[in-house]
Amino acid sequence: DATALARTLTAIDSRGYGAYKELHGRYDLGPCRLVVDHVQADPYAPPSLMRLIVDRAEAALPEDLLDDRRGRVATTDFLARAVAAAAARHGEGILTGAPGQEVLERTSVAVTAEGIEARLAVPLPASGRRVRGRQAARLLTEALPRIAESSLRAATLDVEALRRHVTLHRDQEALRDRLAGRGLVAFVGDGAILPRRAGDSDLPLVGGAVPFTSPASLRVRFELPSGRSVQGMGVPDGVTVIVGGGYHGKSTLLRALARGVHPHVEGDGREWVIARADAAALRAEDGRSVAGVDISPFLAGLPSGADTRAFSTTNASGSTSQAASLVEAVDAGASAVLLDEDTSATNMMFRDERMRALVSVEREPITPFVDRVRPLLHERGVSTVLVAGGSAAFLDVADCVIAMDEYVPHDVTARARELAGAAPKATAGGVFGPSRPRRPAPGVLRPAGKRRPAAAKGRATIRFGQESIDLAAQSQLVDAAQTQAVAHALDRLAELLDAPGTGAAEDLGTAIAALCARLDAEGLEALSPHRGHPGHLARPRALEIHAAVNRYRGLRLA
Ligand code: ADP
Numbered sequence: 249d250a251t252a253l254a255r256t257l258t259a260i261d262s263r264g265y266g267a268y269k270e271l272h273g274r275y276d277l278g279p280c281r282l283v284v285d286h287v288q289a290d291p292y293a294p295p296s297l298m299r300l301i302v303d304r305a306e307a308a309l310p311e312d313l314l315d316d317r318r319g320r321v322a323t324t325d326f327l328a329r330a331v332a333a334a335a336a337r338h339g340e341g342i343l344t345g346a347p348g349q350e351v352l353e354r355t356s357v358a359v360t361a362e363g364i365e366a367r368l369a370v371p372l373p374a375s376g377r378r379v380r381g382r383q384a385a386r387l388l389t390e391a392l393p394r395i396a397e398s399s400l401r402a403a404t405l406d407v408e409a410l411r412r413h414v415t416l417h418r419d420q421e422a423l424r425d426r427l428a429g430r431g432l433v434a435f436v437g438d439g440a441i442l443p444r445r446a447g448d449s450d451l452p453l454v455g456g457a458v459p460f461t462s463p464a465s466l467r468v469r470f471e472l473p474s475g476r477s478v479q480g481m482g483v484p485d486g487v488t489v490i491v492g493g494g495y496h497g498k499s500t501l502l503r504a505l506a507r508g509v510h511p512h513v514e515g516d517g518r519e520w521v522i523a524r525a526d527a528a529a530l531r532a533e534d535g536r537s538v539a540g541v542d543i544s545p546f547l548a549g550l551p552s553g554a555d556t557r558a559f560s561t562t563n564a565s566g567s568t569s570q571a572a573s574l575v576e577a578v579d580a581g582a583s584a585v586l587l588d589e590d591t592s593a594t595n596m597m598f599r600d601e602r603m604r605a606l607v608s609v610e611r612e613p614i615t616p617f618v619d620r621v622r623p624l625l626h627e628r629g630v631s632t633v634l635v636a637g638g639s640a641a642f643l644d645v646a647d648c649v650i651a652m653d654e655y656v657p658h659d660v661t662a663r664a665r666e667l668a669g670a671a672p673k674a675t676a677g678g679v680f681g682p683s684r685p686r687r688p689a690p691g692v693l694r695p696a697g698k699r700r701p702a703a704a705k706g707r708a709t710i711r712f713g714q715e716s717i718d719l720a721a722q723s724q725l726v727d728a729a730q731t732q733a734v735a736h737a738l739d740r741l742a743e744l745l746d747a748p749g750t751g752a753a754e755d756l757g758t759a760i761a762a763l764c765a766r767l768d769a770e771g772l773e774a775l776s777p778h779r780g781h782p783g784h785l786a787r788p789r790a791l792e793i794h795a796a797v798n799r800y801r802g803l804r805l806a
C-alpha cells in the first residue's frame with residue numbers, strides 16, 4: 249500500500265538510480281491502484297511507464313456511453329483530457345499522452361474489465377545519478393493519487409460535459425458515414441471557423457475570423473442521431489476546383505477538408521468539417537524515394553528509357569514524387585484526393601497551349617494531372633478537390649467550381665462552364681490499369697543492423713533501423729502518438745509479411761488491411777510490443793501506414 253511504497257522509496261534515497269528498479273509491481277494507493285510497468289534505467293532515459301487504475305464502480309461512467317466503439321473512443325478521449333489537465337496542475341513533468349484538437353482512438357486512457365486506466369510516463373526524480381527517494385515518495389503516493397482522484401473518479405467527473413463530448417463524436421461519425429451515400433466527398437458546416445491562430449498552432453483564429461457560409465446551390469442538411477440537424481456546403485463527388493484571388497482563403501478551406509478526416513472537439517471551429525475517412529491530401533515531395541510504383545499514367549517515355557510502370561528512384565523530382573504519392577494513395581484505397589497549387593509541382597498539374605505547341609507530346613514525358621483527373625474519376629472512381637487560383641486549365645475538367653471571395657465561397661460552376669465551353673467529356677479509358685499488388689522482398693522490413701523497434705521521433709519522423717522515414721508531408725498524420733503507432737505497425741507488418749508457412753500476407757495492401765482489421769478487433773494496444781502499459785499511441789489511418797512503408801528508403805519489391 250501507500251505507506252509501504254513510501255517506506256521503500258525513503259529507504260532507497262540517495263542510492264544509485266538503478267535502485268528504482270525495485271519499484272516494479274502493483275500498489276494500492278487508496279483512491280487508485282498504481283502499476284509500475286517499466287522503470288527508466290537512468291534519469292536521462294525516457295520516463296518510467298506507470299498506470300493508475302480506478303474501479304469501474306468508483307468511476308461510475310454511464311454505461312450507455314460505452315456501448316459502442318465510438319462511445320468508448322470519445323469517453324476515453326474525454327478522460328485523457330481530464331488526466332492531462334490534472335497532471336498539468338500537479339507539475340512534475342508527467343506525460344499523459346494528451347490529445348490535441350482531434351478525437352482519436354488512443355491508448356492514453358482505457359476502460360478495461362478491471363477499471364478505468366490512465367497510462368502515464370513519469371520521470372523519477374534524481375539528483376545527479378542518485379535516487380531522490382523522498383521526492384519520489386511524494387510523487388507516487390500523493391501526486392499520482394490526486395491526479396486519479398481529480399480526473400477518473402465519479403465525484404469529479406462532469407457527466408454532462410462527457411455526454412456532450414460523446415454525442416458530438418457520434419453525430420460527427422454518423423455524418424461521415426452518410427457522405428458517400430449523399431454523393432459527397434466532404435461537408436463544411438455553416439458557422440465553421442476554418443483559419444487557425446498561427447502557422448504552428450492548431451487552435452482556432454480568434455478575432456476577425458469569418459465564419460463559413462454555404463452557397464445556396466451546394467447547401468445540404470443532415471439530421472443526426474442525437475436529433476441535431478446541421479446545414480452547410482456539400483463538396484460533391486467528381487472534380488471540384490477551388491478558385492479565387494490570392495489570400496481569399498482557398499488553402500485554408502482545403503487544409504480544413506484534409507484535416508476533416510479526423511473529428512474535432514467542441515470549440516475547435518472545425519466540428520462540422522467532415523471529410524470521407526479515406527480522403528488523401530497529396531503534395532510534391534521532391535527527394536523522396538519510390539519503389540516499384542506504376543506512374544505511367546503521368547510519366548512515360550523517359551529519356552533514360554526507365555520503365556515507369558514499375559518506377560523506382562531514390563530521389564524523385566517534384567512531379568514524379570507527386571505522381572507516385574497519388575498512385576500509392578489510390579492503390580491504398582483513397583476515394584478522394586486533395587491537392588493545393590501552393591504545394592504541387594506545376595509541371596505535374598497542367599501545361600498550357602503554347603507549351604504544348606512548343607514541346608511536342610513525343611518529347612514531353614509528363615502527362616499533367618489536368619489530363620488525368622477525369623480518367624482517375626471514371627476508371628478508378630476517385631474524386632478530386634483541387635485549389636487552382638493561377639490557371640484556368642482545370643475549369644474544362646471540373647464538375648463543380650467554388651470561388652472563394654473574402655473567405656466566402658460561391659458556386660461559380662455555371663459561369664466557369666460558359667468560359668470553358670462544353671461540360672467535361674467522358675474519357676476513352678484504359679489510362680489507369682488495375683492496381684498491382686506490391687510485395688516487399690523478404691526481410692526488407694527487418695533491415696540488418698536494426699536492433700531496436702521502430703520508433704517515432706516527433707510527428708514527422710520514424711527511426712527504422714539505420715534509416716529515418718520522413719513523414720513531414722503527411723499533413724493528415726496529426727499527432728506524434730499516431731506516428732509512434734505507425735512505427736509499431738512497420739514492425740508488425742514485417743512479422744505479417746515474413747511469417748513462415750501459411751498465414752503470411754501476400755502483399756503490402758493485404759498485410760496492412762489485416763493489421764487494421766486486427767486493431768479493430770483487439771484495439772490499438774495490439775500494436776504495442778509491450779504488455780501492460782502500451783505507450784502513448786493514437787490510431788493512424790491505413791493510408792498513413794502505406795505512406796510510411798512507401799517512403800522507407802530500404803523498400804525493395806520481391
Ligand atoms: P489563399 O490560399 O487563397 O491564398 P489562404 O487560405 O492562405 O489564402 O488564407 C490567407 C490568410 O487568410 C491566412 O492567413 C488565413 O489564416 C486567413 N484566413 C483564411 N480564411 C479566413 C477566414 N474565414 N477568416 C479570417 N481569416 C481567414
Ligand code: MG
Nearest residue numbers: 498499500590
Ligand atoms: Mg493558397
